[in-house]
Amino acid sequence: MLENTDKLDALIQKYQGKQGILIPLLQEAQELYGHINKELMLYLSAKTEIPAAEIFGVATFYSMFKLKAQGRHVIKICKGTACHVSDVDSIKFALIEQLKLLPGEDTTSDMRFTLVEVACLGCCSLAPVIMIDDRTYGKLAPEDIVGILAKYT
């Protein structure tokens, strides 16, 4: 069962009766819980009368919605064209090596980092670029990664 639903209930209340609410509701619910799991979807469905299947459909359609728990810091690797031709893959390999991620894994076992690839971050002149939480790092070389990761606990 979902716990501590006070804030969530207030959130649902805020959107109740308005049109086109599902995406902003899920965005804010994800901010509260870190990710959107089955319990959360069923709870939202019961309260808003939006079918659970529709909520699941929307949550799985958009890449921003996470169905699994994320690390404390999210590292976004830019997969834009400028980064691609500036060899962002070497940065990705350096990150995977430092984070000791196995194939198919995106989150470190200590939940410190989650590594994701994202579409263009729009800082093309600084390629190759990564973003950790809200901070952007540009003009990277693989050697820079150790120092950058050390800033995050």
Add this chain to the structure above:
Amino acid sequence: MRAITVKVGLASCGIAAGADAVYRRLESYLVESSKMVQLKRTGCIGMCFEEPIVEFDGGDLGRVTLGKVDPKDVIMLMEEYLSNRMPESHLILADQHDAKHNPLMNSQMRIVLKNCGVIDPQSIDEYEETGGYQALKQALSMRPYAVIDRVKASGLRGRGGAGFPTGLKWDFVFEQPGPKKYVVCNADEGDPGAFMDRSVLEGDPHRIIEGMLIGAYAMGADEGYIYCRAEYPLAIKHLKVAIQAAIEKNYLGSNIMGTDFSFTLHIKEGAGAFVCGEETALMHSIEGQRGMPTLRPPYPAESGLWGKPTNINNVETWGNIPWIITNGPQAFRAIGTQQSPGTKVFALAGKVAGSGLIEVPMGISIRDIIYKVGGGIKNGKKFKAIQLGGPSGGCIPEELLDTKVDYDSINATGAIMGSGGMVVMDEDTCMVDVAKYFLHFTQNESCGKCTFCRIGTRRMLEILDRISQGKGEPEDIERLQELAKNINQGSLCGLGQSAPNPVLTTLRYFREEYEAHIVEKKCPTQVCVDLITYTINKDKCVGCHVCALRCPVKCISGKRKQPHVIDPALCIKCDSCYKSCRFDAVVKA
């Protein structure tokens, strides 16, 4: 004497390059000193490759812009300016003096970007001082249809990529019965390598709001949405500040400026789906559904958001509207070409020396954009291709560099104008890899509704994958072409219809590169890792052991001061030995 001002460019790319540290340094210094210097924030000045950028003005030297400013130097540079010594070491632009980038700036023409990097985007007063909201005032004194006539007469075409005449689109919505109509700003800038809309929204949000207000008045809409990518947090923040300020000054809300016109504006944050840039998908996403395109007709003008007449234009299109109202259609037509009047904003990136945000008159040649505005190719390399229009676009080769930038000339090359992403590629770029990159992107972003887009792009990607692994067959080129034709014909929306374009244009202009991969099993640019092997030249290796330390899989062995050896069975071709060797002993072939 005028007050001295110091401006720091604080758009996303500036901040990423460290401009916020420069700003904080100036701020803490100026708080303690008694200097009469006014510190200001501004948006993207366009020269992203010179970030962090600081501009001084008001002194005897006039306006002076400095690039690559380090926080620890900025105070010294300011002192130089204040004592009338030109800070030559960091000088990039100057009004009264030669500066290295003056020619780059002078070859541009700024309508949409007029205020970007000039005003503080979070200050409505500064926008008003540049003539802001005067166009709205003027429009409100006209009859609604007269506004549409003016936009029609200007010849403005949609800057989102397809180039549909904006005035005509407005007319369709005008003709529809009311009372409920919507206007939408498409700021779901998803093309990789494009950041025009982000920069405009971060640097001059009121211009877009004013454009939307004028359009809403003309078409009879009372509600609007700006659909912005969630990957652009700073743009969303500036928009929210701007909307609040506009409400307080009664540019938004009820009875705007004392008239009968009322308008409410919302921001909708995207949730990460490229296909939502397609207008029907975008509307479904605003409605809270999966962003999947639907068949047109009915067009949004007849049945859009919640079934009501809706007009959708992209950021840059809206950004042109205030200028057209103020300066008139003839002035707009005087810029650019007969069929494509006005200017176009481009995000110039990739292997070009001066990457950044530019605005040029239509009709300029691609060559002039790269060499005059962009300063040529980075690191003295040779130009190979320029990619326009993102995943829907194509690559234009050297022999077509004199192509004029207008909708029709660019379409003739097989590429498209697109929303304005321009990625320059040099001799080190593999065109098969580029095609694979874009197809991977569209394959990933296909919403899955149409079979040809969902499965056809996957089949094309599989073929490209095997070509880049050296397993291609001579018939593969024909197979790619046939799949491309079917995907184009069998897909409902622009994403699927244009998905094969990057493959088709690279096949058209760089066929020999495909053949090298297929027949000779070689990647001429040594990008496709499966087609290269790493060895160590015994004569050049001094046995410094650096490569062995760097190797992540420990496949390099050898005693110190003796030639080392790479075990090809273990090598993952990560390139770190090649990059770390200072004696050119690692050989890629």
